[in-house]
Amino acid sequence: MTNGNAATGLRDLNAGIPEADQLKGAVSAVYEDVASWSRTGDFWHWGMHCPKLLEELTDLCPNFNAGVSDGFSEQLYVQTLRGLPHSANDFKTLNVLEVGCGMGEGLNFLARLVDPARAVGLDISAAAIRRANALLARGDRLTYVEGDAERLPFGDQEFDLVINVESSHNHPDVERFFPEVARVLEPGGHFSLIDVFDPRSSARFGRLQQEIADFEWIHERDVTGNVKSAIRRHMAPGSFCREEYTRKRMPLRARIIGGIGGAHYAGADFIGHRDALSRVLELARIRPGFVGEYESYRHHLAACLTVGGSPSQSAKE
Structure with missing residues (x-):
């Protein structure tokens, strides 16, 4: 996959292309390219910064990110x-699926942290999955599979936990995705x-929460401030993100798309950061513009929930 295709993919995503297959192709094009130059520890997601959570994570796993990441994605x-x-020990008996795992770094971290019986990552990008299996897979305990979130290639009731991180906004038909998640989950x-x-x-999303009877929504937290805090730290001079980006060997076009210090990849648009170079590149159509809201x-x-529409005993407990 060429960098030109990645740029086209970003442009299609930002233009809000209507066709589902085109949208999936655009997402795949972006990750096909990023997989060719991304190193371990960088560009998983925008991440979040929460001092209390970071303290708990550091107590649980000291030096969890030493030299390999900035800790925000973790x-x-x-x-x-x-x-x-679930307690920490409960995870040892659980089967976990991540839908939209990208290059697999996040699931790899989570699997090492809580040690589930089985962890599977799924992504639509063949290149991302090849990279994940080559670098991160650990036999039957951690595997990565190419597939479509709207047609999950798994049996009924195969997993105890499904996670989806910074990915569902790229699913063209969430109405199909949610029932598929319910299908592969055990009741409870x-x-x-x-x-x-x-x-x-x-x-x-609010409408689907009301209409799809497969789930009881039990927890919600707005982490907007935490995510924006992580993005600002990504972009700070001397940050791990900027230092790693500077050291990368990557094609010129990919570097241009990333912006100064990789700000475009790091989530600059979400915090309203628009430097002069970004505006020039977008006006010249060298780099795709961002029109999201x-x-x-x-x-x-x-x-x-169970088929009968009531929470299972484990869900109630």
Whole structure:
């Protein structure tokens, strides 16, 4: 996949292309390219910064990010476990699926942290999955699979926990995605979604929460401020993100798309950062412009219900 295709993919995403297959192709094009130059520890997600969560994570796993990341993406993944009725030991018996795993770094971290019986990452990008399996897979305990979020290639009731991190906004048909998650979850299992929302996607999500009877939504947290704090730290001079970006060997076009210090990749648009170079590049159509209206970043947690529409005993407990 060429950098030209990645730029085209970003441009298509920002233009709000209507066709589902085109949208999936655009997402895949972006990750096909990023997988060719991304190193371990960088560009998982925008991440979040929460001092209390960071303190808890550091107590649990000292030096968890020493020399390999800035720690913000790890905090975002730990947030997906907030509100779950599980102790640390419970995870050793659980099967976990991440839908939209990208290059697999986040799931790899989570699997090492809580040690589930089985962890599976799924992504639509073949290149991202190849990279994840080559660098991160650990036999049957951690594997990565290419596939579509709207047609999950798994059996019924195969997982106890499904997570979806900064990904659902790229699913063209969330109405198909949610029932698929419910299908692969055990009754009483949990669905943890954390993502960025614009007014339209927020309204659609609220409607689906009411209309789809497969879930009981049990926890919600707005982490917009925490995510913006992480982005500002990503962009600060001397940050891990900027230093890693500077050291990368990557094609010129990919560097241009990333902006000064990789700000475009790090989430600069979400905090309203628009430097002069960005405006020039976008006016010249060298780099795709950003026209999203993202307003919030939220974590939602749901318990999967039985067919009869009542929470299972484990969900009630």
